[in-house]
Amino acid sequence: MKKLEAIIKPFKLEEVKEALAELGIEGMTVTEVKGFGRQKGHTEIYRGSEYTVDFLPKVKVEVVLA
Template structure:
């Protein structure tokens, strides 16, 4: 089992959701987050005044997948979230040691 986490742009959320559904994702969590990467925010102008936005709003995606689903899921996120511009986000893939369903006590891949 793998845990896939991705940070993507807000305006790419619908495309990512559709791509994950087509790739067979059974359960996904989406959270609104704020942060910065290498770009360290951006400078904007409002009514003639320049100011820096240093915490950029993004979407944090988290899902658990079987090993055989990993390639389809990661490709779905990569292709649907990519704009080609700085700030497209990151994806992290981790091994999952175990998973337990709280209601039933089931363990392992049956949980996902």
């Protein structure tokens, strides 16, 4: 058995799900996570205060293959 883990952008989830279904993969686990890498983060203003958002929303997809 092998376990496949992928961290993707949330808007790509449906596309990944459809691609896995076409390959005959019926089950997966999806978890909402936060992280950063090459994208770094961005600065936002909330109630007049500026702050840096380091962690961006991501989706972790896990599939176990036989």
